[in-house]
Amino acid sequence: MTDAREVRTACPYCGVGCGVQARVAADGTVSVRGDPGHPANSGKLCSKGSALGETLGLDGRVLHPEIAGRRAGWDAALDLVARRFSETIARHGPDSVAFYVSGQLLTEDYYVANKLMKGFIGSANIDTNSRLCMASSVAGHKRAFGEDIVPGVYEDFEQADLVVLVGSNTAWCHPILYQRLLATRAERGTKIVVVDPRRTATAAECDLHLQLKPGTDVMLFNGLVAHLARCGAVDSAYVAAHTTGFDAALSLAAADAPSLKRVAETCDLDAADIAAFYDWFAATERTVTVYSQGVNQSAHGTDKVNAIINCHLATGRIGRPGMGPFSVTGQPNAMGGREVGGLANQLAAHMGFDDPSAPDRVGRFWHAPDIARRPGLKAVDMFEAASDGRIKALWVMGTNPAVSMPDAGKVRAALKACDFVVVSDVTRTDTSHFADVLLPAAAWGEKDGTVTNSERLISRQKSFLPLPGEVRPDWWIVSEAARRMGFAEAFDYAEPAAIFREHAALSAFENEGARLFDIGGLTDLTDAEYDALAPLHWPFPAGATGRTQRLLGDGRFPTADGRARFLPVRQEGAALPVDAAYPLVLNTGRLRDQWHTMTRTGRVPRLMANAPEPAVELNPVDAAALGIADGDLVRIESRYGGARAKAAASPGQRRGEAFLPMHWSGRFAANSAAGSLSAPITDPFSGQPELKHVPVRISREPVL
Numbered sequence: 001m002t003d004a005r006e007v008r009t010a011c012p013y014c015g016v017g018c019g020v021q022a023r024v025a026a027d028g029t030v031s032v033r034g035d036p037g038h039p040a041n042s043g044k045l046c047s048k049g050s051a052l053g054e055t056l057g058l059d060g061r062v063l064h065p066e067i068a069g070r071r072a073g074w075d076a077a078l079d080l081v082a083r084r085f086s087e088t089i090a091r092h093g094p095d096s097v098a099f100y101v102s103g104q105l106l107t108e109d110y111y112v113a114n115k116l117m118k119g120f121i122g123s124a125n126i127d128t129n130s131r132l133c134m135a136s137s138v139a140g141h142k143r144a145f146g147e148d149i150v151p152g153v154y155e156d157f158e159q160a161d162l163v164v165l166v167g168s169n170t171a172w173c174h175p176i177l178y179q180r181l182l183a184t185r186a187e188r189g190t191k192i193v194v195v196d197p198r199r200t201a202t203a204a205e206c207d208l209h210l211q212l213k214p215g216t217d218v219m220l221f222n223g224l225v226a227h228l229a230r231c232g233a234v235d236s237a238y239v240a241a242h243t244t245g246f247d248a249a250l251s252l253a254a255a256d257a258p259s260l261k262r263v264a265e266t267c268d269l270d271a272a273d274i275a276a277f278y279d280w281f282a283a284t285e286r287t288v289t290v291y292s293q294g295v296n297q298s299a300h301g302t303d304k305v306n307a308i309i310n311c312h313l314a315t316g317r318i319g320r321p322g323m324g325p326f327s328v329t330g331q332p333n334a335m336g337g338r339e340v341g342g343l344a345n346q347l348a349a350h351m352g353f354d355d356p357s358a359p360d361r362v363g364r365f366w367h368a369p370d371i372a373r374r375p376g377l378k379a380v381d382m383f384e385a386a387s388d389g390r391i392k393a394l395w396v397m398g399t400n401p402a403v404s405m406p407d408a409g410k411v412r413a414a415l416k417a418c419d420f421v422v423v424s425d426v427t428r429t430d431t432s433h434f435a436d437v438l439l440p441a442a443a444w445g446e447k448d449g450t451v452t453n454s455e456r457l458i459s460r461q462k463s464f465l466p467l468p469g470e471v472r473p474d475w476w477i478v479s480e481a482a483r484r485m486g487f488a489e490a491f492d493y494a495e496p497a498a499i500f501r502e503h504a505a506l507s508a509f510e511n512e513g514a515r516l517f518d519i520g521g522l523t524d525l526t527d528a529e530y531d532a533l534a535p536l537h538w539p540f541p542a543g544a545t546g547r548t549q550r551l552l553g554d555g556r557f558p559t560a561d562g563r564a565r566f567l568p569v570r571q572e573g574a575a576l577p578v579d580a581a582y583p584l585v586l587n588t589g590r591l592r593d594q595w596h597t598m599t600r601t602g603r604v605p606r607l608m609a610n611a612p613e614p615a616v617e618l619n620p621v622d623a624a625a626l627g628i629a630d631g632d633l634v635r636i637e638s639r640y641g642g643a644r645a646k647a648a649a650s651p652g653q654r655r656g657e658a659f660l661p662m663h664w665s666g667r668f669a670a671n672s673a674a675g676s677l678s679a680p681i682t683d684p685f686s687g688q689p690e691l692k693h694v695p696v697r698i699s700r701e702p703v704l
């Protein structure tokens with residue numbers, strides 16, 4: 001028996017990216033506590049993070065490769081994966097195959113999967129469940145800044161005098177970041193404004209809750225930019241020196257939101273509340289505007305992001321202490337996936353297909369002459385292509401689209417119809433039932449690599465448990481498949497450190513200083529230095545020594561002319577309006593104690609205790625009108641599918657609206673998956689689906 005040991009790693013849940021110390025006792029039991037030395041959380045953990053030690057059992061784990069539901073050896077499984085993908089590509093071309101990956105993957109896993117699909121298969125058909133999380137922010141950043149850049153850091157929450165939380169239940173979804181904000185609020189008197197159709201736990205503690213009509217955010221922020229111009233709060237010198245397009249954006253905003261009255265009517269808000277918000281924003285230089293899924297998960301998500309950024313550009317409040325627009329990501333490594341190019345419209349290392357020289361540059365670096373030269377299929381389109389036969393071989397890594405994708409019933413039919421489906425995952429999921437080949441992937445505590453949180457902070461996620469059964473890390477699984485497809489030299493990795501060094505070298509390859517994502521200073525890390533890597537922000541170019549903080553504060557932007565771009569945006573109507581048949585607006589989201597489809601948090605009794613079953617929240621007046629009492633079993637129906645849940649009367653819901661948590665799936669509660677109800681309607685710029693505005697009807701289930 002060996003002594004206890006402690007390993008410093010990172011939480012695998014939300015985009016806050018907290019540091020964790022995992023202690024493995026001599027008898028093998030694991031306990032966790034917050035890492036006091038990690039800059040994101042300084043030793044604190046939320047309910048989910050502090051229960052990590054209770055999620056580590058082997059119940060439900062996939063421990064051996066399986067072919068057609070039967071145990072198989074790694075060689076047989078990988079040979080079959082390589083053969084079927086190679087045959088499909090030879091017969092139908094590279095765009096007939098696809099990878100659907102996950103923000104749960106480590107950066108090294110993501111890098112290898114992206115390299116195989118884009119570099120060597122020659123298709124850009126790799127997309128990620130992060131498409132459902134933050135793709136609209138990526139698109140909005142690129143439109144305004146020229147690159148996908150979050151300018152700020154978490155300290156900005158503590159240094160701001162006004163924090164505006166838009167579509168973000170930060171108290172539940174990014175709890176440690178919220179606690180940091182509350183801790184300094186008492187000292188500084190920070191004002192908090194929440195813009196959210198629901199009275200969430202976050203809204204309950206704020207100074208001003210703008211409980212707006214769902215989907216009217218563009219109107220609210222167009223009204224704000226027009227107000228800033230009217231009251232002389234525009235930083236004209238900044239706008240003139242560092243931006244383009246202000247006049248056009250202001251002109252459209254002023255036409256869209258000509259008066260407070262119009263904004264109040266459109267947003268269904270009290271005009272005095274809007275005026276208070278506008279006055280606070282105009283008068284408070286240190287203002288941070290945080291946005292999350294409530295903004296991103298919309299058919300107009302990118303325009304919403306740009307409407308917010310327009311207000312910060314107009315006031316020159318970007319990249320300086322306590323000020324800036326700030327997108328917070330849902331997943332632990334959504335940012336890492338963006339770094340390596342794990343979205344179908346990106347190439348690699350923040351290089352995109354919009355730069356004509358990028359494919360050749362990346363192709364030279366990878367020695368990959370057949371590199372993809374155009375964007376691939378985004379998540380919703382990918383499953384559409386699987387359903388109509390264009391995608392014939394699909395590999396799903398570490399995610400559960402059978403219940404989490406919009407129009408999930410159609411996604412399940414697509415998985416069933418697809419000629420060849422590979423699933424690599426930690427546990428059996430709703431999706432793994434469709435796998436022709438099921439591959440056992442390493443879980444948190446077993447895998448080793450890096451993740452990047454919402455403030456661009458790269459942290460190590462480290463293994464502290466042996467690989468059980470025949471489990472292997474994702475980077476190994478993908479590399480072995482690639483080797484068998486004939487790409488042995490390009491995927492000859494012995495450990496994740498080698499992949500990270502290559503990733504760092506690519507970020508700086510033939511980089512003439514134009515790109516802000518450059519971690520070339522990490523190219524020469526030894527294995528020991530990689531192992532001991534302390535959290536650091538990107539960029540980290542060659543020669544960097546200290547901790548990089550904010551970006552874009554100097555007013556120079558990575559666009560052709562070095563200026564940021566205002567985007568003229570207008571308030572649009574709902575992509576899916578309610579009607580007589582489906583009169584309620586359904587919103588979906590997270591609970592405090594659960595993560596995604598509950599494959600881990602669902603194992604922990606104390607995390608299940610607060611909400612043991614799915615409940616749809618309804619305004620009490622609506623519930624009474626429908627003859628529904630608190631606790632009744634109800635049926636929720638949309639044009640795409642149905643779900644069942646208990647009814648919960650909630651005065652925090654606006655009239656005509658309902659809320660259903662996203663977490664429950666067939667594994668935990670049959671027919672309760674929110675994804676089954678959602679529509680495959682996407683934002684035209686980001687491809688992110690509309691998950692916050694689904695017309696439904698709700699009725700009481702008959703008592704048998």
Ligand code: SF4
Pocket residue numbers: 011012013014015016017018041044045046047048049050174175176177
């Ligand atoms: Fe994990 Fe997020 Fe909680 Fe931190 S705030 S412990 S990263 S779930």
